[in-house]
């Protein structure tokens with residue numbers, strides 16, 4: 262790990278990046294990358310990312326600002342679906358540039374208004390160092406707000422999915438659960454998920470693996486639609 266400084270204005274934070282990433286002028290997180298460790302204040306106290314994640318799946322999502330309409334519905338929906346994420350072994354972590362006190366008061370109001378306590382931490386990143394390092398800032402304003410960016414990070418600490426939405430459109434929490442299910446099913450069977458896959462749907466033989474090899478490996482029948490398209494019921 263190598264330590265790099267990220268930040269804007271007079272606020273800078275040290276973030277531990279894998280050494281190889283320091284060779285690029287500006288690292289932007291990509292699928293397959295090791296997610297960097299960071300320490301920050303949150304609505305549940307000081308949080309050190311890797312220690313907090315403890316080898317679980319993590320859904321880490323940025324939202325632009327507290328006390329705003331769309332963000333309120335997103336935090337509320339994640340809170341309402343928290344048990345669904347927990348059932349999949351996934352921990353929720355939000356981040357914005359709001360100070361802890363504001364994020365805490367807003368979360369309290371959401372818990373009251375939606376009858377869904379916000380049981381996950383919201384990281385406070387007023388200086389913008391973490392959201393900047395994570396490629397969550399897309400504007401060129403002086404104190405820009407993060408976009409609605411979601412990382413799904415696996416128990417090995419690798420980024421598996423990145424989703425980004427603009428300020429004017431709220432993300433789909435149901436889609437976040439769907440892709441988490443798809444990733445876990447793909448890992449479990451060594452197969453890949455087709456478009457719009459849902460739990461219970463068949464999976465596909467990965468590109469590059471023969472149908473015979475996949476059938477032997479899984480002890481299952483592969484339905485051959487084309488040489489490059491083999492379907493497996495799981």
Ligand code: BEZ
Pocket residue numbers: 325326329330331332333406428429
């Ligand atoms: C919203 O959540 O509605 C929002 C937040 C920041 C900028 C624009 C919209």
